[in-house]
Amino acid sequence: MGRVFGTDGVRGLANGDLTAELALELSVAAAHVLAERGEFAGHRPLAVVGRDTRISGEFLESAVVAGLLSAGVDVALLGVLPTPGVAHLTKTLGADLGVMISASHNPMPDNGIKFLARGGEKLDDAIEEAIEAHLHQEWERPTGAAVGRVRQHATAVDEYVAHLVRTTNKPLAGLRVVLDCAEGAASEAAPRALIGAGADVTAIHAQPDGLNINDNCGSTHLADLRAAVVKDGADVGFALDGDADRCLAVDAEGNVVDGDQILAILAGSLRDSGRLRADTVVATVMSNLGFVRAMRDAGVAVRQTKVGDRYVLEAMRAGGYNLGGEQSGHVIMSDHATTGDGILTALHLLERMATTGASIAELAGVMSRLPQVLVNVPGVDKTRTDDEVLGAAIAEAETELGDGGRVLLRASGTEPLVRVMVEALTEAHAREVADRLADVVRERLAL
Template sequence: MARLFGTDGVRGVAGRDLTATLALGIAAAAARVLTRGTAPGTRPTAVVGRDPRASGEFLEAAVVAGLAGAGVDVVRLGVLPTPAVAYLTAETGADFGVMLSASHNPAPDNGIKIFGRGGRKLPDAVEDEIEAAMAEDHAGATGADVGRVVDAGDGAERYIRHVVDSLGQRLDGLRVVVDCANGAASGVAPEALRRAGAEVIAIGDTPDGLNINEGCGSTHLDTLRDAVREHGADAGLAHDGDADRCLAVAADGSVVDGDQILGILALEMLEAGRLAKETLVVTVMSNLGLKLAMREAGITVVETPVGDRYVLEAMHEGAFSLGGEQSGHVVLLDHATTGDGLLTGLHLLGAVSRRGLALGELAKVMTRLPQVLINVRGVDKARAGSSPELTAAVGAAEAELGESGRVLIRPSGTEPMVRVMVEAAAEAHAQEVAERLAGVVRSALG
């Protein structure tokens, strides 16, 4: 039987894969697992937030019922970004937090993400405990032991104040377009930027429950690029549905991806003495250009598997302060326990303001090498690491590319395919090598 929890919680089509019954069961099991050891006479508390998907309404009701029925007091936060729920889990001293969102996925999807005490993502082992607890018979709370449910009217205000205060400077004079993806950032991102002093043009800020991520946000940057040019803005910021990501567009229309944002922030923090152990944590998919630029700046780069949970694990283990992914998941551990798109956008604009340089100029901190990715389907991905033919082909390609390129062969974690990624100094060379290796994957693993 497949594991219920994926790389970022439980996700599926709401009402079909992710039903109210399943959501209630997950919540009740999480309550039992995450409140073990609660002192006698102490009532455990959980905070619950969601993005504006229509399905979030019935899933929120199910989760709240599961928690309260298990004896947990519930604070409903309403529509807020995932990082806001993580922050408020820690700030309120809650035992855990629950976020209902499918991030950048289309509106029919939804998901359940759970944060432990302190607003940290749960380890795999704890998620497995929750899944196991779902199969156990357990009597619900009764009488005075039933959890109580209240709404928090000040959650958004507390979160906005937190991210703005973390900046420690003003953004006066900057004109910014922010694309909220018709998602959880719609109510808080424009307000946070305005309080920091920026002139703000908000787009994708009218969620109706069905238009989340639809032609907008971090997965559709053409919309933001057009708006930046139309309004003569200094920069544009794009979030995804739950606002744990941030990508950017410079005034000239060029895209500033997560690698470039990480490079800019790493150098800013290094100069300010805030880059812990002078180290940046990235995934194996980060562009070689970022790693070369960081090496030149004297910054150590630690690589992890793909997934922000692995970035976070490495950051906690090494006591590092900055890490993230090319996709725009950026973790500023001095201010957040998870990727935070609003926080990232504010600190990126802070660098623009401090330096007095255009975002496009700052992005030149690294030269992004051409990167070609080919997904090879219909092959036995389990044999990707044991094929002598593929190993030999990869070795030959790496020798051919030398220090100006690299090869990554990675079985997909969620689909029956193998990903072939090649970087090289020239795009045509990267394409040729990638296609050659994809052919080897098909012949060796088909």
């Protein structure tokens, strides 16, 4: 697999790249690294383990649990639960380690493993590098009573749903919602949470069978949600991904409300109530230029990071900020969660609608999106994006666009490809520049 950890844990083809053996070794290595850092000092260590609905999650869960138990770590099995639910229970149960088995929005054959530190926060790069360094090392195995024990934590969904509902302050009665659960980890928790807060909910793609997760549904396939919202006359629709750490929205006419618009709405809500810390929101370099301009006009500063919610989280912690997110729909509200939470996002968008009496379309109108074109270029060497000829082509494009647009070229952290993103005053101009740069990428970075 090359470097084991990507931008969001370990991810790959289940039983191909990500095997039971690797899952076991990773959990053992994670236990050893945390033990060496003194995380287990003075008490018997506890880990919580959750997963999404993929069939491969069953054997990977068994492997992770076996590794942890063999390293002397007790395990509480959470079952099928969203990533933010695992993070929440890592914190509330006082666990030393959280493990989520999911490949998020990836197709069903893939799977992944995410580790969470005590408190429910994602591991930083240094700890992940230490875990990689510990893979396959010889170690002294505990025996007898020193090995770990496993138990089922049967109330995981109940506890997570109750937490979500407690974050809202205004009843959502009268709001009609269509909720696409992506046949994933939130298929039970998400409808229960929105109904518990008072909304009238129609759930679609909420009958997971282990094979249908993200299959033409969820946050990467919005056609069914858009059609359902219009057909049902709903006020709004929300689409989650496989592990429910992201959320996109659809207005009453079926128009998409993306992560930038969602972040702008929530920033306005927190600012108006005096709860937006330092009047600052954290976003990534992929955020639309229209979002940055709208926040500036509203008196809200924007801190931009590398792509990946882990980097958004790092910047939020470093600056003491309480709102951040990505265009993809990862939104982090650190007053209530330690990671992106799609259900939480949906609840607080609904609360903003209930408080203001405005539609999601009216709220999203706070920003105007510049046309943005993203071209994925597969089959190239993504380690050579510093190529001089490619750099010159990018500089020429940036001069051409001027203040009316921008160029962003980056290697994907989770897939074998290079992404070319261009914003311009017109979609046609953005497309022409993006296609031109994609051709240079193919020529210069060919394998």
